[in-house]
Amino acid sequence: MKERIMETSILLFAKKGFKETSIQDIADELNVTKGTFYYYFKSKEEVLLDIHRSYIEHLVENQETILRADELSCAEKLYEMIFKLIYDIKKEGLRAKVFFREMRHLSDNHLLSIVPKRDQFKMNLQDLIEAGIKAGEFRGDLPADIVTLGILGITNWSYFWFQPSGERSSQEVAAIFYNMLVDGLQLKGE
Amino acid sequence: MKERIMETSILLFAKKGFKETSIQDIADELNVTKGTFYYYFKSKEEVLLDIHRSYIEHLVENQETILRADELSCAEKLYEMIFKLIYDIKKEGLRAKVFFREMRHLSDNHLLSIVPKRDQFKMNLQDLIEAGIKAGEFRGDLPADIVTLGILGITNWSYFWFQPSGERSSQEVAAIFYNMLVDGLQLKGE
Structure with missing residues (x-):
């Protein structure tokens, strides 16, 4: 999952920009909760x-x-x-x-x-x-x-x-x- | 004034970033109102x-x-x-x-x-x-x-x-x- 979060974040950061991407966006794209994100990354x-x-x-x-x-x-x-x-x-x-x-x-x-x-x-x-x-x-x-x-x-x-x-x-x-x-x-x- | 707005914007964009700089910031730095800004620039x-x-x-x-x-x-x-x-x-x-x-x-x-x-x-x-x-x-x-x-x-x-x-x-x-x-x-x- 950690690797998938990174891959999805790369896609979103490249497309929308880092500032413009929220943790919610990343979670939504992966069909997981923000809790899952925070299990792997602090921010x-x-x-x-x-x-x-x-x-x-x-x-x-x-x-x-x-x-x-x-x-x-x-x-x-x-x-x-x-x-x-x-x-x-x-x-x-x-x-x-x-x-x-x-x-x-x-x-x-x-x-x-x-x-x-x-x-x-x-x-x-x-x-x-x-x-x-x-x-x-x-x-x-x-x-x-x-x-x-x-x-x-x-x-x-x-x-x-x-x-x-x-x-x-x-x-x-x-x-x-x-x-x-x-x-x-x-x-x-x- | 147009040139001063540009010079000040360059300073602020370089320091804080474009996204993070507001028109209010630019006006404040120049000691003018936002109206003055809008007289010279649409956005x-x-x-x-x-x-x-x-x-x-x-x-x-x-x-x-x-x-x-x-x-x-x-x-x-x-x-x-x-x-x-x-x-x-x-x-x-x-x-x-x-x-x-x-x-x-x-x-x-x-x-x-x-x-x-x-x-x-x-x-x-x-x-x-x-x-x-x-x-x-x-x-x-x-x-x-x-x-x-x-x-x-x-x-x-x-x-x-x-x-x-x-x-x-x-x-x-x-x-x-x-x-x-x-x-x-x-x-x-x-």
Whole structure:
């Protein structure tokens, strides 16, 4: 039931917004009483926190699986990370929408419990960029922290426009971004 | 007074959120009556629309000034566009915050009146990428539309993390992104 409450809340928060959704709405949608809701969650905010936590933990797990893949170069790992984030929009679209859009409704206390995981997500990518610089794959004259924020911008922003049902697949979009980032836009002399 | 109502609304929407701000709050902050508010605006939504419209028009004007600068190469114009967007966070921080965060509170009708300007903003950047390909400055094997969305991701996302008071200036951050985008992350052989 806990999982069903979360799934239903994601649907309603995505459709109506967090503020505009009541616990009664969630209970009605599930055909249960508010008592059932309160058996699993203290408040609507706690559901939002759980949605957030499970989403960011899922992203971090994906990253760490990629980081551990010793057979891949740093550049290949970068492709995999970009691909996984864009592919996720297809698989986890509504969850991602609620994650990005409703973040500001988390209380300060709740936000504090999420921030370390978000920092870890950023640091995993930054570690990869730094490892690539050390390995001589990436240039060392661009600061890894700003490069990381640039890459996160590309992938995070794609939540606002990427249509999984559109003409380009997650693989194609990831490959375009990877090529732009690694090889650059400049036309190379032959 | 119209401009003061907009400025005050930006402050309140940024601080409390659009939904959580009442017309009474705006009037109180300005020491005027609600009647004064209604003399200039039909509703709170209309203020939000005006904030949106003026912000996107400002961005498009900046772009078009850059596009008309015939003495610049396409790559130089790209740098200028990235710089201007990041510099704007310093100058127009709260307006940008309200623009991004409260967009979903625009009614469908209001949104429709904004969409052409947002499309124009995107198309101006895409036109520049296409002109760069045509001029032989940028490679032609990456689709200009997806490249454009990637660049917009980098600049738009910077609203969520760039601290104008932080250790790096708008110029530095813009130069890092420009170098990453144009030359790529890959270490080049000597």
